[in-house]
Each structure stands twice: as C-alpha cells, then as structure tokens.
Amino acid sequence: MMHPWLVPLWQGLSAQPERLPHALLLEGPRGIGKRDFALAFAQALLCETPSSDGHACGQCVACHWLAQDSHPDFRLLEPLTGEEEGAAEDGPPTRKRREINIAQVRALADFVNLSSHRAGSRVVVIHPAETLNPAASNALLKTLEEPSPNTHFLLVSHQPHFLLPTIKSRSFSLSMPQPSPALAAAWLKDQGINEAELCLALAGGAPLLARDFADADYLKERRLFLSALQAPKQLNWLALAEQGARADLAARFDWLQKWLYDLVSSRLAKHVRYNLDFAPGLQELAARVNLPRVQHFARELAQIKRRLQHPLNPQLLLESVLLSYLTAVN
Ligand SMILES: [Zn+2]
Missing domain, CATH: 3.40.50.300 (P-loop containing nucleotide triphosphate hydrolases)
Known part of the structure; x- marks a missing residue:
C-alpha cells in the first residue's frame, strides 16, 4: 500500500x-x-x-x-x-x-x-x-x-x-x-501508534521517522533524560553520563540538541517545536537562562555532533557536554 x-x-x-x-x-x-x-x-x-x-x-x-x-x-x-x-x-x-x-x-x-x-x-x-x-x-x-x-x-x-x-x-x-500534520498523525494512529503528535513533532513532521521514535523504551529513556535536563540544579551529570554512554549516545545528543532548540524557541517565540510533552518545563527554564550562553552552547554542540561517529571515550564526552550544559543554563 x-x-x-x-x-x-x-x-x-x-x-x-x-x-x-x-x-x-x-x-x-x-x-x-x-x-x-x-x-x-x-x-x-x-x-x-x-x-x-x-x-x-x-x-x-x-x-x-x-x-x-x-x-x-x-x-x-x-x-x-x-x-x-x-x-x-x-x-x-x-x-x-x-x-x-x-x-x-x-x-x-x-x-x-x-x-x-x-x-x-x-x-x-x-x-x-x-x-x-x-x-x-x-x-x-x-x-x-x-x-x-x-x-x-x-x-x-x-x-x-x-x-x-x-x-x-x-x-x-x-x-x-x-504529509500535512493531520494526515501524518492519522496515518500513525492507523499504524497503532499512541503518541502520534509527540512522535511526529520529534521527527520534524516525517511520519516514518516518527514511527521509529514510537518505541516505548526509547520514549521512556528520553523522558528520564529530559526530566534531568529540566531540573539543572538537581542534575547529577556524572551519573547521567555514565548511563548514557552505555546506551545510545547519538540519541542523547539528538535529545539535547532538540532540547536546546526548544529552550531558545520558548524564550524567543513562546513556541515548542519538538518536545511537546515538556512545554511547561521548557517555558519555565527558558525564562531563567542566559540566552546568549545557551545559543553559544547549542552551536558548540552542533560542532561536536559532527565528530560524534566514533568517540574515543563516550562517557567522558557526554560528561563534558553535560557539564557545559549546566554551565550554560545555571
Ligand atoms: Zn507482478
């Protein structure tokens, strides 16, 4: 079909x-x-x-x-x-x-x-x-x-x-x-996907990519990671890096990158593009951060991501990135 x-x-x-x-x-x-x-x-x-x-x-x-x-x-x-x-x-x-x-x-x-x-x-x-x-x-x-x-x-x-x-x-x-968002969401629901709107947002509107994101474990891990980013004062970056390095490192970079995008967008346009389920937390954090510092870190992260394919030490890399995140948002 x-x-x-x-x-x-x-x-x-x-x-x-x-x-x-x-x-x-x-x-x-x-x-x-x-x-x-x-x-x-x-x-x-x-x-x-x-x-x-x-x-x-x-x-x-x-x-x-x-x-x-x-x-x-x-x-x-x-x-x-x-x-x-x-x-x-x-x-x-x-x-x-x-x-x-x-x-x-x-x-x-x-x-x-x-x-x-x-x-x-x-x-x-x-x-x-x-x-x-x-x-x-x-x-x-x-x-x-x-x-x-x-x-x-x-x-x-x-x-x-x-x-x-x-x-x-x-x-x-x-x-x-x-497809239009409505058509894509309807198609995903036909495929038995529950969080169609969220997955579609995470995928930037691409329905097959959204279907890949609609994995219960993936979404659960993402929520844990973003919950930690949402509360930087309590963030245990060493523990988060240790966990993340053993799991899907590229996914963590992707989550962090979209999080930063949403943070800037929440502040400048009161709009969340990707992480619809974290909109209130994003708005709240966005109101407190130093915007130029977050934007600077987002650019740095994009640079690091380009060299991500085979890092020598994933845990160390994630540690340093999370520490930079904390410095940028605190
Ligand atoms: Zn034939």
Missing part, C-alpha cells in the same frame, strides 16, 4: 511510463517514505502484469523474484555495513563512514550493459545517493551519461546538495511531498 501522501505523485509518474526520464532523483527530508516509494515504483516497472493504476501485481514471476531479493534485472545500492566494507577491495578496511563504494558502482556497469533477463526493464535504486563516495560518483556519472535502453535509475536523496552537480543535471529531480 503506497503511503497516502505519495499517491498523487505515484499517479502522475505511472500515468505515462513510456515518458519516464532515464534517471529520477527522489529528494526530500528523511523519513517521509522515499525509499518505500522507490522500491514500490521499481517493482511496478518490473512487474509483468501491473494493474491499470500502475501498481505491481504481487503475483507474477518478477514480483516473486523481487520479494526474494533475486530479480536479475534489479539492483539496490546502499552503503555497506562495516563488515562488508572491510571485505571490499576499495578503501582501507578501517574506513568508518558508511558509503557506497566504486566496486558497487562498477558491478552496476556490467549489469546495465547486459541485455535484461526478462526482455523488459532494468531498474537500479540508489539509496541514499549522497553516500556515493567521490570515486563511486564519478563511475556512476559515466553510466548515466550513456543510458542503456529500458534502464531506469531511481536515486533517493535526503541531502541532494551533497550530490555531484553533474549527477543532478543528468537526473530529473522530484521533490517528495511531506
């Missing part, structure tokens, strides 16, 4: 399959269903008996192969996990950043130059395209410059400004729509 907010786009694209550009760039914020859309669209292109509204049948040989990840005319390029990456010929095995490497794109060149197995279309989905490393981007460019007939590229991107301009210029860009 296509996500309801993407249906109009789906209808537009599938109305004239013969006029489909060779390469489509599906761009938009994370968590709005771009990957689901690309995979469903790929299936529809490969399906041997699609329905009149352009959806895959789910019954034919092609649909079965896709369901088993074994369709010979389909490729999905995604960043390799650490382990696979160590085994790849390209780049040192110590490379930490998850990216799509040149070996993956070279394999694609052979694939698009063979004739398709089912005498139909071939489809390549690249997700997210900004994880193509520079060598892989250049290799892909060559493939895009010499389009093979009946080959479709579906590039998915959360951050299209990181793509090579030449790749963008060879693709037809489509901005994927984000």
